[in-house]
Amino acid sequence: MTITASDPKLIGLYGSMALIRAFEEEAERQYKAARIGGYCHLSSGQEAATVGTVEALAEEDLLVTGYRCHGFALARGVPAEAVMAELYGRRDGCAHGRGGSMHLLDVSRGYYGGWGIVGGQLPIATGMALSLVRREAPQAVLCELGDGAVNMGAWHESLNLAAVWRLPVVFLVINNLYGMGTSVERASAEPDLFKRAGSYRMTGERVDGDDLEAVIEASSRLLEEARSERRPAVLEAVTYRYRGHSVADAGLAYRTREEIEEHRQVDPLERTRTLLRGHGVSAEEIEAADRDAAATVLRATEFAESNPAPDVDRLATGVYAPGSDAQFERMMPGSPFGERELVFGGGLGR
């Protein structure tokens, strides 16, 4: 399923990258206008690594990511309306307004979340791969993490489990050179992160994460090995985040303006446009893709603006599985309120 530059799909992938860029710019605007709250981590600059790896997923494959997840959700086909509505904390957001920017998901598309604790998603993705094996399902899991997450214990434990059990999971390290303000060189004794896979006798590869074709090629191959041979792998995609760690961080305390500018000169969108032009795609087609992206973002924002907030009297929705009411029935009402009223009786008790 390797995609080449001549594939007609390529303009679609470019469209997906353009959508992510436009979406993130809008998210930043709306965050600064206080319509989006919490933490908001943008992925501008990382579009090729995001779109390329998601493109390599088969429809039935599963995706698990960290908190920098707007791009992954959009690339996986989660409607921009549902993503923006989630950022706005609205009822029809993809997590019903309960998760926000960091906790996007869409089970219908095999996307099992946006997780906020560094490294926390790794064991979970590993367990999903275990379940696929137990059910003899010919699928794989793609687990995204940042370069900062490779120093958590969960990384080592998950890689070892995946290797000893031969699980169909590809750990995608989005190496954007920094975890918050700490560069990879300062954080990791082995800054060639992909090499760590070797400790588990696992395939480890590094790819230029801003080269869409190379990303698609490597991730397609590794995911296929995971599916057909149950060979887990580490894929390190080297890229760069243009914006700060989150919208609240200017991103300049630990790197220079020149460094950022240098990376912007080899922008993945521009590189992909060059690729498209080289294969005879017209400037008009490219412009049309950019216009579509802008229009989609506009629609998403309009949708989020008009979508209602979640009902406050449904505060406790989802905390326990339906049918748990009876188990809490005998918890006496009392100070400050009985658990039963609190959890099931409309949220606040009084």
Add this chain to the structure above:
Amino acid sequence: MSATTTDPPVAAPAPAGTETMTYREALRLAMRQEMERDGRVFVMGEEVGLFDGSYKVTAGLLEDFGPDRVRDTPISEEGFLGAGVGAAMLGERPIVEVMTLNFVLVAMDQVINHAAKVGAMFGGEVRCPLVIRTPNGAGNQLTAQHSQSFDGWFAGTPGLKVVAPANPADAKGLLKAAIRDDDPVLVIENLPIYKEKGEVELDPELITPIGLAALAREGSDLTVVSHSFATVRALRVAEKLAAEHGVSLEVVDLRSLRPLDVETVAASVAKTNRAICVEEGWPTYGVTAELAARIQYACFDDLDAPVERVGMAEVPLPYAKELELAAMPTEGRIEAAILRQLELAP
């Protein structure tokens, strides 16, 4: 009150005078003073150096003390917090900053099953003078994984000491006391209070003793018992109710959660005959649960009403602003509980 061998006299005069500063500046001053005083004190944690601290508490310390004493760490909480335990066992005075309390969870084993065990498990042969500093605080739509206050979990662990300052003066005083203490001390800071200003004694020998609550406000009708940001809220509610209802609230700011100053709480309740306990975390099995148990035992004959509790609604905190507000122990909910208990509202 806890006294260690290195404790200076507590009530020494303050020749250096006072200065108005923020809570975060007060914490920084405490670290700076203790680092100047004692070469064994060093700071480590994510982004504490080059980045000046995620919440800028350690800003400028790297420049003044250098990378050996202000040490940036990888994202490896279990590793560097545990490294703090080991260094402390050899007599160093590490201050480990964890970016927020939520991330202590991945290092919980080192906190509960290692740091807290050192003193007792080895028969008192070795101690662990470790400080863990970490902020807490919900209310900024940080959602379920980043908005938790399980202060009671730590305070329920023998071997740990837990303090939670509610103002700049205590931030400085308690952090200094923690650094000088011979046991592992968890200092729970608070995100919303970081920017709050207050008068702080500059005298480097002044500390706030561990195990001593403060009467944050005197009153006669009802006692509110709280710590950290709940104290800030309680004080606001007290002013409002005094103005609007002529109600006289007494506010006891716990400051230390373990050891817990039950004496000060009980003396207050004996005077007012009513108690409402407030915390930012989930009340079930929480700090307020402990308080209610202690108050009913100490003040059984004094109480005119059952001890009431206000805390976070028992849900993982949702993102949407409306839901988040509905779940939080806001001033409105504290006020409502007080008015009910005083029979001024249904």
